[in-house]
Amino acid sequence: MLEQPSFGRRLKQLRRERGLSQAALAGDGMSTGYLSRLESGARQPTARAVEHLASRLGIGVAAFEESGATDSLAQALAIATSTDSDETFKTLERALCADDGQDPLLRWQALWLVAQWRRRHNEHAKERTFLEELVALGNELGLPALRSRGFTQLARCLRACGEIVPAVEAATTAHQLARDNNLPTQDVVSSLLALVSAETEVGRLAQARAHADELTALTVGRSDSLWAEALWTAAAVRVRQGDLGAAQELLEQALDRFSSAKNLTLWTRLRVAAARLHLQKTPPELDISEQYIEQAEASLVFVSIPALEQEVTFLKAEIAFQRGQFADSRALLDRVRGTDPHMTYRNRVRLEILDSRLLIIEGQEREGLKRMRALAEEAQAASNIDLAADIWRLLAETLAKSHEAPTA
Structure with missing residues (x-):
């Protein structure tokens, strides 16, 4: 009954x-x-x-x-914190749905873990749902550390979804909370990592540079993941400012000194970032880019993150395009598009850009032009000004290349 x-x-x-x-x-x-x-x-x-x-x-x-004992949030949380598997996190997610919120601190912890799990799978829309409740619950509890951490994660998620202005606002709140309440250095650094990335995306390069300098100053003398991410993030600001030499110097510090034993996923991502940096040079340094891609590929067997695997394949497609190997580029791109792309907003746009450029090369100029214009307008509407500028630049380069290259 x-x-x-x-x-x-x-x-x-x-x-x-x-x-x-x-x-x-x-x-x-x-x-x-x-x-x-x-x-x-x-x-x-x-x-x-x-x-x-x-x-x-x-x-x-x-x-x-x-459905039984697994509906207990406390039990599901205990299992999830002691056993890292998709099944335990699915159980925790179900328990969250059934929980009536009697213990808000317990619920906050569960929301945090489920959001992280969704992020690892690049399921940012679902991650966002949990993070929005997490932030609201943190505000109700009134604990500065929980509030700052919630806003930091929400900012990262919003940026991955392409909602850059809200991401800046969330990261700014996180940073202010960390500073005003003298939270541990890790909280300040984490909020700055989110803030600098979002400010860079939206084109606020002066503010991003100032916060990047604050970030690197806070991590001097460290050699952990926060330090490596700080250098990577500071390098990204230099890239957007057009100073690729300074960006390379910062990134090479992390590449040289950060061990794969500390965090293999981050170690791999640093090499993917280096491969992209050398692709952005004029002229592109394709051989060096390929060397970093080979290093990243060797670690993918152990990392096994679909989004990272797709990004590596996509970079190989971009290299093939730069070499004029358009059939190879198309084959690699179609391999990525043949699966559900687990990518951030920016990488999804890059994928569509390459597809449009290949269409132009392949003789479908009108369709390629139409798509690239739509992408540029979408980026501008999202306040992603630098991305929009990149699209217009690449459009001009592709039109020039299409008149040089055979269509087959």
Whole structure:
């Protein structure tokens, strides 16, 4: 028999798992007020109400029976912190959906872990949902450290989604909280990493450079992941300022001194960043770029991150394009596009840029031009001014190359 409050907990879990609001689930056959009272356990469900909700959820009535011990947020959290696997995080996510929020600190910790799990899989839209609740909960708790960390992660997620201005705002809040409340250096550095990256994307290069200098000053004498990321981030600012020599010097410090034993994923990403840097030079240093790509590829067997694997393949496609090997470039690009691209907004745009450039080379000039113009306008609308400028520049270069190269 379906009794309260277990029915209400299970109903809320099923609704949240499907991403439905109370109004969407209630439909025309039930008021949202009544549904809310059912979820809270204040009303006993009638047979008619149960049938209506089961139909709306697309389940059998038996599914309203509570799913057991794994619904306990405390148990799911304990398992997730001691066993790192997709299955344990799925269980934790389900427990979050069923939890009624009686322990906000426990819920904050669970939200943090599930958001990190979603980020590792580059599922930024789902990550964002959890982070937005995390930030709201942190504000309710009023703890500066939790608030700063929540805003930092939200800023990183927003940037990955291409929402650069909100990312700057979130990162600015995180940095201010860390500074005003004398939080540990790691919190200040983490907020600055997010802030500098977002400011660079939006074209606020003076502010980004000042914050990058603050970032590197805070990490002097270290040799850990924060130090390597600080150098990488500072290098990215120099790249946007057009000082590729200074960017290379900063990046080479991290490449030379940061060991793969400390963080193999970051070690690999640094080599991918170096490969892209040498591709951006005039003329592109293709041999050096390929050397870094080979090093990155060798570690992918152990890292096994789809987004990183796709980025490496995509860089190989860009190198092939620069060498005039257009058929090879197309084959590599299609390999990436043949799977679900687990990429950040900027890398997804880069992928579409290369596809458009290849269309122009292949003789579909009108379609390629149309797509590149649309990409540039989209980047401008998102306040991604430097990306828009890159697209217009690449468009001009491609048109020139298309008149030099054969179409086959």
